[in-house]
Amino acid sequence: MSKNICMLLLVLFVPIITKAQQTPAPKQSKSILILNGTAHLGNGKIIENSAIGFIDGKITLVADATLIRLAKDAFETTIDASGKHVYPGFIAPNSTLGLVEIDAVKSSDDEEEIGSINPHVKSIIAYTADSKVIETVRPNGVLIAQITPRGGRISGTSSIVQLDAWNWKDALIKENDGIHLNFPSSFKRTGSWFEPGTIEANKDYSKQASEITSFLSSAKAYSGNIAKERNLIFEATLGLFDGTETLYIHANEEKQIIDAVQLAKENSVKRMVIVGGYEAYKTAALLQKNNIGVLLKRVHDMPENDDQDIDLPYKNAKLLTDKGVLVGLENSGGHERMNTRNLPFLAGTCAAYGLDKEQALQLITFNTAKILGIDKQCGTLEEGKDATLFISQGDALDMRTNKLTNAFIQGRMISLETHQSQLNNRYKEKYNQN
Structure with missing residues (x-):
C-alpha cells in the first residue's frame, strides 16, 4: 500500500478517534452495593437474590440478600439489579488488543517483531491503552485481556491488563506472565483457502523441533550458572525454570502437543499451557497428568479435516472438561481484535453443545484466570478479589440478552459508550427512532 493511501486512512480515522475518545474512570471513592440481582460467581455457583458489595476496588461482600441482615446504610451507593444478572468480568487470553489499530497502516501495527527467537520482546511496551477497538469489547463484558505478541518461533512475552486505563x-494486572512458543507443525497444507491443495508432511519438522530443544537446553544451562557475559535472550527465559512464568505452547495437532510437552518437561520447564489445542482431547490424559491447561482455539469455526465431526469445534470444550483438563477460550485468528467482543458467545456455543451454563461461564472467567495465574485477584465474584464485574439485563452468554447496564473495573464504574453507540444514537435521533 502506498504512503499516500496510508496517510489518507489516518486522516479518515482521526475525526472518529478524536470525537469518541473515552476518559478512564476515576478511582472508586464511594462504597457500592449491588442488590437483588442473580449473581453468577464464575466458580459454578449462583446466588439468586444476591448482595455484592465493594469498597476501594475490592469485593467485601458476596451473600444471599435473603439470608443476611443487611445494613444498606453501610454502603454509600446502592444499585438495584432486580431481574438482572451480575457476572465477573470476562477475560480474553492470547489477544492482540491494543497492539494493532488499523491493519492497513503499518505504523499502527506492533504485534510482531523481526527475528525468530524473541523471548525478550515484551508486548506490554507496545500496548496502546486507548485503542478504539478496546472500547468496543467492554459493552459485552470483556474487561481483562492477555496482550500477546505474534510471529516467529518464540514470539515474545505477554502481559495481562484491565481494559480501562x-x-x-x-493497565497492568500481571506483567510478563509467560513466553509464547509456536511449535512447528508436523504437516503443511498446500494451495490457498479458496483453492486448497494437498496435505504434505513437514520434512523439516525434526530439525525445527531440535532447534527448540537446543535453545531451551542452552537457556536452562544459562539459568543454572553465573555467565561471564550477560545474554538478554536467555535471561528473559529464567522464569520458565523457576516457575514464575508460563510457557504458552501454541499447538493444535496431537503430535505437536505430545512432542512439545515432552520437550518442555525434559528441559525442566515448570508451567505449561497449550494454546489452540484443537486435537488436545486426544492427549487429555497427558495434559491432565501434568496439570496442563488448554486455551482452546476459536469455537466458531469449521472442522480442520474432512473426516471430522462437523460439530467438533463446538464440542471440544466439553470433551476436555469431561476428561479433567482445565479449559479456557481464546479467539485468535482472522479479525481477532474486533471479534473479541464475541468471546461470551463462544462460551454460549459451548453451553449449547454439552456444558451447562455455569461451566461455560467458567471458560472465560475462573478457568482462564487460573490458567493465566491471576485467579487470586480476579475471575470470580469472591470477597477479597478485584471488583471487576458487570450487570447485564439478561444472560450474558446469549447475544440476544447480553445488554450491560453497568460495568466496573477494580471498583471504578467505566463508560460503556463507544464511537459505534454514538453513531447509532445520532442516526436514531435523525430518523426519530426509539
Whole structure:
C-alpha cells in the first residue's frame, strides 16, 4: 500500500478517534452495593437474590440478600439489579488488543517483531491503552485481556491488563506472565483457502523441533550458572525454570502437543499451557497428568479435516472438561481484535453443545484466570478479589440478552459508550427512532 493511501486512512480515522475518545474512570471513592440481582460467581455457583458489595476496588461482600441482615446504610451507593444478572468480568487470553489499530497502516501495527527467537520482546511496551477497538469489547463484558505478541518461533512475552486505563503501566494486572512458543507443525497444507491443495508432511519438522530443544537446553544451562557475559535472550527465559512464568505452547495437532510437552518437561520447564489445542482431547490424559491447561482455539469455526465431526469445534470444550483438563477460550485468528467482543458467545456455543451454563461461564472467567495465574485477584465474584464485574439485563452468554447496564473495573464504574453507540444514537435521533 502506498504512503499516500496510508496517510489518507489516518486522516479518515482521526475525526472518529478524536470525537469518541473515552476518559478512564476515576478511582472508586464511594462504597457500592449491588442488590437483588442473580449473581453468577464464575466458580459454578449462583446466588439468586444476591448482595455484592465493594469498597476501594475490592469485593467485601458476596451473600444471599435473603439470608443476611443487611445494613444498606453501610454502603454509600446502592444499585438495584432486580431481574438482572451480575457476572465477573470476562477475560480474553492470547489477544492482540491494543497492539494493532488499523491493519492497513503499518505504523499502527506492533504485534510482531523481526527475528525468530524473541523471548525478550515484551508486548506490554507496545500496548496502546486507548485503542478504539478496546472500547468496543467492554459493552459485552470483556474487561481483562492477555496482550500477546505474534510471529516467529518464540514470539515474545505477554502481559495481562484491565481494559480501562491511561497507559500500559496503569493497565497492568500481571506483567510478563509467560513466553509464547509456536511449535512447528508436523504437516503443511498446500494451495490457498479458496483453492486448497494437498496435505504434505513437514520434512523439516525434526530439525525445527531440535532447534527448540537446543535453545531451551542452552537457556536452562544459562539459568543454572553465573555467565561471564550477560545474554538478554536467555535471561528473559529464567522464569520458565523457576516457575514464575508460563510457557504458552501454541499447538493444535496431537503430535505437536505430545512432542512439545515432552520437550518442555525434559528441559525442566515448570508451567505449561497449550494454546489452540484443537486435537488436545486426544492427549487429555497427558495434559491432565501434568496439570496442563488448554486455551482452546476459536469455537466458531469449521472442522480442520474432512473426516471430522462437523460439530467438533463446538464440542471440544466439553470433551476436555469431561476428561479433567482445565479449559479456557481464546479467539485468535482472522479479525481477532474486533471479534473479541464475541468471546461470551463462544462460551454460549459451548453451553449449547454439552456444558451447562455455569461451566461455560467458567471458560472465560475462573478457568482462564487460573490458567493465566491471576485467579487470586480476579475471575470470580469472591470477597477479597478485584471488583471487576458487570450487570447485564439478561444472560450474558446469549447475544440476544447480553445488554450491560453497568460495568466496573477494580471498583471504578467505566463508560460503556463507544464511537459505534454514538453513531447509532445520532442516526436514531435523525430518523426519530426509539
